[in-house]
Amino acid sequence: MTAFPTIDAFEAALADLRAPDPAAAAAASARQAQLTKPAGSLGRLEDIAIFFAGWQGREKPRINRARVAVFAGNHGVTAHGISAFPTSVTGQMVDNFKAGGAAINALSAAAGLELSVVAIDLDRPTADFTAAAAMDAGDCLDALNAGAATVTGDLDMIVPGEMGIGNSTAAAALCARSLDGAVSDWVGPGTGVDAEGVARKVGVVERALAVHDYAARSAFETLRRVGGREIAAIAGAVLRARQLGVPVLLDGFIGCAAIAPLAADNPAITAHCLAGHCSAEPGHRRLLDILGLDPLLSLDMRLGEASGAAVAASIVRAALAAHGEMATFAEAAVAGAA
Numbered sequence: 610m611t612a613f614p615t616i617d618a619f620e621a622a623l624a625d626l627r628a629p630d631p632a633a634a635a636a637a638s639a640r641q642a643q644l645t646k647p648a649g650s651l652g653r654l655e656d657i658a659i660f661f662a663g664w665q666g667r668e669k670p671r672i673n674r675a676r677v678a679v680f681a682g683n684h685g686v687t688a689h690g691i692s693a694f695p696t697s698v699t700g701q702m703v704d705n706f707k708a709g710g711a712a713i714n715a716l717s718a719a720a721g722l723e724l725s726v727v728a729i730d731l732d733r734p735t736a737d738f739t740a741a742a743a744m745d746a747g748d749c750l751d752a753l754n755a756g757a758a759t760v761t762g763d764l765d766m767i768v769p770g771e772m773g774i775g776n777s778t779a780a781a782a783l784c785a786r787s788l789d790g791a792v793s794d795w796v797g798p799g800t801g802v803d804a805e806g807v808a809r810k811v812g813v814v815e816r817a818l819a820v821h822d823y824a825a826r827s828a829f830e831t832l833r834r835v836g837g838r839e840i841a842a843i844a845g846a847v848l849r850a851r852q853l854g855v856p857v858l859l860d861g862f863i864g865c866a867a868i869a870p871l872a873a874d875n876p877a878i879t880a881h882c883l884a885g886h887c888s889a890e891p892g893h894r895r896l897l898d899i900l901g902l903d904p905l906l907s908l909d910m911r912l913g914e915a916s917g918a919a920v921a922a923s924i925v926r927a928a929l930a931a932h933g934e935m936a937t938f939a940e941a942a943v944a945g946a947a
């Protein structure tokens with residue numbers, strides 16, 4: 610079944626967001642108060658456990674099955690020389706993912722996460738969004754649904770990632786159009802362009818915003834006009850996860866930028882999301898602050914592929930292990946705090 614058969618269906622899903630189970634979260638919080646440790650002594654690990662309890666609807670949440678979904682797409686805007694690598698690298702890296710040779714293969718395996726790779730029309734880059742919308746409505750819906758299809762109700766967590774040469778420029782455009790601020794606040798070096806390249810990216814994003822200024826600023830219109838297929842797929846995966854009550858562990862700047870248009874329409878979209886890390890891309894910290902997300906890690910990573918979130922998944926597993934496997938004061942016959 611297609612999650613979002615029409616634009617109206619996508620917008621209705623974004624407007625009517627599922628809430629966590631307050632009883633399960635309360636039960637998890639009560640359990641935390643009875644575990645054999647001083648209250649609050651495990652810091653954010655306690656918060657993570659309660660967060661997952663609310664979204665999984667059980668006092669003892671678990672990660673039996675979790676999936677990294679890496680989406681790949683190509684961008685017509687690369688014609689302006691805004692990347693350090695050619696678009697052919699996108700397909701080459703997809704082949705590397707499938708052969709098991711990329712960082713995300715190693716990191717997802719280390720964290721006990723299954724890996725799905727979804728390449729979306731790599732031989733058909735999006736349009737140059739300084740001249741036209743990146744995607745037509747049908748293409749954008751298809752990308753949203755490609756993302757949604759990777760999320761199933763039997764998952765305990767979804768970890769979306771991306772691969773797409775040029776997509777840090779699209780991410781900057783999404784943030785600037787959705788969240789305002791100077792374009793230079795959102796543009797960074799991406800895969801490693803120099804100062805001249807960053808200035809070129811700023812100019813490209815400024816032209817794109819001017820070209821599309823007349824259009825509606827809805828989440829769908831912003832995604833299709835200045836986004837990319839892999840970015841729209843992440844947005845679709847995050848929204849579908851909300852419908853199914855599946856917690857999301859977000860990756861870096863591009864992955865978080867994918868939900869910036871959604872957050873502009875409905876800020877509550879971030880409630881089922883955790884930020885895995887803060888990347889070295891300059892706009893990411895600003896974006897996380899606006900989205901109200903506090904990253905679990907800050908390791909100066911900037912690879913994409915869901916790599917930072919995959920590392921953070923081990924923190925999530927640790928939090929749920931401590932929550933579910935520790936003894937209570939009563940079970941251990943230890944005197945609790947008065």
